[in-house]
Amino acid sequence: MAALMSRAEELGMDSSEFDNDDFDLDGFGTPGALITTRVDVTAFLEQKRAAMAAHASQIAETSFFLAMPPEAFSATWGTEWFVRREAPADTEETGLFDGLVG
16 A cells, blocks of 8 residues: 555545545555465456445545546555465465365
8 A cells, every 4th residue: 555655646646645644554454475365356446446335334435545546546456465374475376266276
C-alpha cells in the first residue's frame, strides 16, 4: 500500500489525500517477505468494484477506494495476496492451487 501511495500522482490521484492520520500504515497488512502467493485478478476488476460498492455497511458510497481512477484501482486491487501456512520461505506462487498434488 505504501508503494502505491508513493505513486499516487502517477496513478491519477491527489496525493494530498494521504497527508492525514486516516492513512497511517503502521501495522497495516502483511510484510511482503511473508507473502507466498500473488494472484492476478485484473480480469475481474469490474466485478470487484461492483462487489465493494454493494457492501454499503462496510464501505461508503463516497469512499476514496471506490472513487479511484481505473489505473489506480487496478494497481491497488488487481492482485490478491495470500500467505500459505507452513510453506518454505522461498515460496512464490501465482495461483491458489500451485504445488498441490491431486
